[in-house]
Amino acid sequence: QKEVEQNSGPLSVPEGAIASLNCTYSDRGSQSFFWYRQYSGKSPELIMFIYSNGDKEDGRFTAQLNKASQYVSLLIRDSQPSDSATYLCAVHFSNTGKLIFGQGTTLQVKP
Amino acid sequence: DVKVTQSSRYLVKRTGEKVFLECVQDMDHENMFWYRQDPGLGLRLIYFSYDVKMKEKGDIPEGYSVSREKKERFSLILESASTNQTSMYLCASSPFRPGGEQYFGPGTRLTVT
Numbered sequence: 167q168k169e170v171e172q173n174s175g176p177l178s179v180p181e182g183a184i185a186s187l188n189c190t191y192s193d194r195g196s197q198s199f200f201w202y203r204q205y206s207g208k209s210p211e212l213i214m215f216i217y218s219n220g221d222k223e224d225g226r227f228t229a230q231l232n233k234a235s236q237y238v239s240l241l242i243r244d245s246q247p248s249d250s251a252t253y254l255c256a257v258h259f260s261n262t263g264k265l266i267f268g269q270g271t272t273l274q275v276k277p
Numbered sequence: 278d279v280k281v282t283q284s285s286r287y288l289v290k291r292t293g294e295k296v297f298l299e300c301v302q303d304m305d306h307e308n309m310f311w312y313r314q315d316p317g318l319g320l321r322l323i324y325f326s327y328d329v330k331m332k333e334k335g336d337i338p339e340g341y342s343v344s345r346e347k348k349e350r351f352s353l354i355l356e357s358a359s360t361n362q363t364s365m366y367l368c369a370s371s372p373f374r375p376g377g378e379q380y381f382g383p384g385t386r387l388t389v390t
Contacts, residue, residue, distance in 0.1 A: 198376030209367055209381040210320075217376075254320070258376035264335075265379055267320040 167192055170257050172268035180276055185242040187271050189255030192236070198258035199231055199238045204270065205251045214240065245275045280304070281370050281382035289388045296355040298385050300368030308371040309351035310379060311335075311343065313364040320367070326351055358389045 171190045179185045187201075198217055202210035216222045216229040216238065228241040238257070242249055252270040259266050284299035302309065310325040312335075322335030324343040332343050340362060344352045351370075355362055365386050369379040 198378075200378055202381075209384040212378055212380060215378050256379075260376075264322065265376075269317075269319045 168268075169193070169259065169266045170255055170268040172253075172255050172271045174269055175272040176274050177271055178274045178276060179245050181245060181247060183245050183275075185245045185249065185273055185275070187240040187242075187253050187255075187273065188237060189239065189257075189268055190237045191255075191257040191266075193257065193259045193261060194233075194236065195260035196233075196236075196257045197260060199229070200256040200258075200265070201227075201229060201238075201240045202254040202256060202267075203251045204254060210254055242273075245273075247275050247277050249273060250275045281368055281380055283366075283368055283382040283385050285385050286383060287386050287388075289390065290355075290358050291390055292359060294355075294358050294389075296358050296387065296389075298353040298355075298366055298368075298387070300351045300353070300370075300382055301349055302351075302370040302380075302382075303349065304370065304372070304380075305348065306370040306372050306380075307348070308377070308379075309345065310369040310371070311341075311351065311353045312367045312369065313337070314367055314384075315364050323353065355387075358387075360389050363387060363389045 201214040204210045214229040230239045254270045255268040281302045311323040326345045342354045368382040371377045371379045
């Protein structure tokens with residue numbers, strides 16, 4: 167099992183729809199979870215972080231964390247073509263102290 | 278806003294050359310990191326540093342070394358560049374707390390011919 171797993175996609179959604187991106191992780195002791203957005207040819211940009219179970223909302227973005235099931239998700243409401251990018255999930259592994267990145271999910275928002 | 282800068286956006290070097298990649302952050306962060314990113318392999322940690330003059334090997338340190346003489350600056354050195362080191366190199370910094378978020382620089386796309 168990979169330490170942090172994401173479906174590579176591409177995930178294609180129409181403009182205005184909700185995009186749902188999922189991530190699972192292997193370390194039960196993990197406490198910190200991050201979502202990064204990466205446009206083609208650019209570096210990752212931090213968009214959300216979440217530490218507690220439940221939902222955290224920031225504008226059109228909602229991060230959801232379920233530690234018991236070891237998954238974290240990112241919802242993007244009212245998706246826009248400018249949201250088309252690769253989304254990286256990152257999990258801080260308590261046993262190694264390292265931030266482990268998933269391979270990323272490519273999102274395509276079609277006008 | 279956190280700002281992490283890298284010395285070059287694009288770099289072309291020849292096999293066997295010594296290559297220096299510089300990274301500077303302006304947020305007084307204790308932690309700094311070097312990654313490389315390759316299609317299909319994701320982000321891989323090369324080296325990191327939690328303090329000045331301190332360095333730790335990441336997952337793929339072979340063929341690389343680092344230097345951190347000042348808190349704000351973290352340099353990655355390719356001692357003798359090889360074609361398999363052609364990649365996107367990303368520097369990141371993070372404040373000193375367990376599990377803190379990392380902020381990335383714009384990246385350097387290095388091509389070794």
